[in-house]
Amino acid sequence: MANLTEFSLADAITVLTRTPATLNALLRGLPDIWVSGNEGKDTWNAFVILGHLIVGERTDWMPRVRIILENGEARAFDPFDRFAQKESQDKSLEQLLDDFARLRKENLAALQALNLQPEDLTRRGRHPALGVVTLSELLATWAVHDLTHVHQLSRVMAHQYRDAVGPWSVYLGVLKCAGHSAP
Amino acid sequence: MANLTEFSLADAITVLTRTPATLNALLRGLPDIWVSGNEGKDTWNAFVILGHLIVGERTDWMPRVRIILENGEARAFDPFDRFAQKESQDKSLEQLLDDFARLRKENLAALQALNLQPEDLTRRGRHPALGVVTLSELLATWAVHDLTHVHQLSRVMAHQYRDAVGPWSVYLGVLKCAGHSAP
Numbered sequence: 001m002a003n004l005t006e007f008s009l010a011d012a013i014t015v016l017t018r019t020p021a022t023l024n025a026l027l028r029g030l031p032d033i034w035v036s037g038n039e040g041k042d043t044w045n046a047f048v049i050l051g052h053l054i055v056g057e058r059t060d061w062m063p064r065v066r067i068i069l070e071n072g073e074a075r076a077f078d079p080f081d082r083f084a085q086k087e088s089q090d091k092s093l094e095q096l097l098d099d100f101a102r103l104r105k106e107n108l109a110a111l112q113a114l115n116l117q118p119e120d121l122t123r124r125g126r127h128p129a130l131g132v133v134t135l136s137e138l139l140a141t142w143a144v145h146d147l148t149h150v151h152q153l154s155r156v157m158a159h160q161y162r163d164a165v166g167p168w169s170v171y172l173g174v175l176k177c178a179g180h181s182a183p
Numbered sequence: 184m185a186n187l188t189e190f191s192l193a194d195a196i197t198v199l200t201r202t203p204a205t206l207n208a209l210l211r212g213l214p215d216i217w218v219s220g221n222e223g224k225d226t227w228n229a230f231v232i233l234g235h236l237i238v239g240e241r242t243d244w245m246p247r248v249r250i251i252l253e254n255g256e257a258r259a260f261d262p263f264d265r266f267a268q269k270e271s272q273d274k275s276l277e278q279l280l281d282d283f284a285r286l287r288k289e290n291l292a293a294l295q296a297l298n299l300q301p302e303d304l305t306r307r308g309r310h311p312a313l314g315v316v317t318l319s320e321l322l323a324t325w326a327v328h329d330l331t332h333v334h335q336l337s338r339v340m341a342h343q344y345r346d347a348v349g350p351w352s353v354y355l356g357v358l359k360c361a362g363h364s365a366p
Contacts, residue, residue, distance in 0.1 A: 005216045007347040014213055015340070025204035026333070030197055033188045130350040137349035144348050147341040148357040150209070154334040157198070158327045164190040165327050166320035167313040174331040177360055 007136040009116060012143045016108060019146040020101035023050070026153065028097055035093050037160040039179065045156060049149050050096040051085025057103035059084070061142045062110055068125035068135050069114070076126040111139075155179065190319040192299060195326045199291060202329040203284035206233070209336065211280055218276050220343040222362065228339060232332050233279040234268025240286035242267070244325045245293055251308035251318050252297070259309040294322075338362065 005011070027035060027046055035046040044052070064077045091099070114120075121136040158174040169175050188194070210218060210229055218229040227235070247260045274282070297303075304319040341357040352358050 005220060005343040005347065007344070008216075011214050011216055012344075015217065018208055018213070021208035022205060025201055025208045030201070031194050033191075033194055034198065037188060127350070130353075133349055133351070136347065137351060140344045140347035140349075141351040141355065144341045144344050144351075144355050144357065147337040148355050151334055151337040151341070151357040151360065154330040154337065158330040158334070160188040161190070161195075161323045161327050164188065164319065164323035166316055166323075167310070168316070168320060168324040168327075170313075172324065172327050172331050173362065174327065174334040177334065179356065 007121065007140050009121065009136075009139065012139050013108060013111070015143040015146060016104065019053075019150070020097070020104050022150060023053075023100065023153070024097050026150075028094060030093075033160055034157050037156065039156055039159050043156070043179075044152070046153060047089060047093060047096065048085055049153055049156075050093065050100055051089065052082065053146075053149060054096065054100050054103060055081065055084045056142075056145065057100065057107055061138070062107045064125065064138055065111065065114070065135065068123050068138065069120070071125075073124050073126045073132060076128045079128050152179070190304065190323050192304065192319075192322065195322050196291060196294070198326040198329060199287065202236075202333070203280070203287050205333060206236075206283065206336070207280050209333075211277060213276075216343055217340050220339065222339055222342050226339070226362075227335070229336060230272060230276060230279065231268055232336055232339075233276065233283055234272065235265065236329075236332060237279065237283050237286060238264065238267045239325075239328065240283065240290055244321070245290045247308065247321055248294065248297070248318065251306050251321065252303070254308075256307050256309045256315060259311045262311050334360075335362070 027050075038045040038048075059078070060080050067075055067077055116135070121134065121139075123135045124132050125135070125138065127133050155174050155177050158172070162169065162175055165172060165175070210233075221228040221231075242261070243263050250258055250260055299318070304317065304322075306318045307315050308318070308321065310316050338357050338360050341355070345352065345358055348355060348358070
């Protein structure tokens with residue numbers, strides 16, 4: 001295995017900063033077949049994924065940072081509602097991309113205004129299911145959560161051409177990914 | 184299962200057009216830990232992945248389109264050299280992103296100059312390992328190949344924080360993806 005990387009607030013922010021532009025480049029203006037298609041019954045398309053990312057910006061990541069700083073382990077986080085994005089479904093993809101970009105920018109400004117010091121990153125909070133976690137684990141998870149949904153979007157889009165690629169499907173890794181839902 | 188999509192040249196081009204900007208947004212200017220890290224011995228980092236995409240633009244996709252149009256099944260494609268990207272390893276990530284964007288733009292201009300008609304999309308060629316394939320399958324594969332490497336890049340980046348996320352790893356799908364190498 002390669003050596004894995006220690007968490008760095010600056011490094012995590014470089015990923016968090018780029019995600020809105022990445023999703024914008026990948027998705028804005030695409031024909032309906034790429035953004036409305038999902039992977040079958042009860043799976044997510046690009047609208048649902050963007051709605052979910054927006055809910056995270058509104059109700060989870062920075063609120064959890066603040067709960068750790070203000071309450072430590074004394075108060076568990078509110079659970080992440082994985083179905084709260086239903087309210088986003090009347091918006092266009094372009095509106096969702098704009099909402100996500102604006103909220104992310106506001107949240108990163110708020111994060112940087114906290115002026116977190118290295119010793120703050122070890123502060124502990126309580127996840128309602130996972131138990132004790134640290135602030136650095138929360139911030140690393142925020143970045144990897146973005147990457148999970150880039151991973152999912154590339155897979156959902158590729159799925160639409162699962163038949164169209166013909167025999168090449170055996171060489172295309174993304175078509176072999178069965179998805180990895182949360183438990 | 185959702186209904187899968189028929190191939191459309193225009194739809195495929197919308198994905199192929201966006202990939203350079205997507206990779207640019209995801210990768211340009213990132214700290215070394217995100218772009219030099221891989222998933223362990225003999226796995227690919229962002230430099231190798233970009234080098235591989237550049238080799239495809241230079242030697243595979245459009246040359247194969249031309250072989251189908253000029254030779255049909257009479258001449259098999261040259262095999263895709265999955266290790267030819269070694270020559271790219273002395274360049275910066277920014278140079279690789281620029282090279283890929285320029286080559287893709289040139290190739291899409293050449294593709295559109297062919298003015299392919301619906302009946303052309305059923306023309307057949309011969310893959311050295313897979314046997315008979317059609318032009319539409321080749322073009323669909325070009326687009327899904329891009330998505331395979333977006334999928335891989337998100338996974339390789341996420342891997343660098345596999346430890347940093349702590350107990351959240353159980354909820355992060357991208358960390359459960361073991362990769363899907365070509366056979």
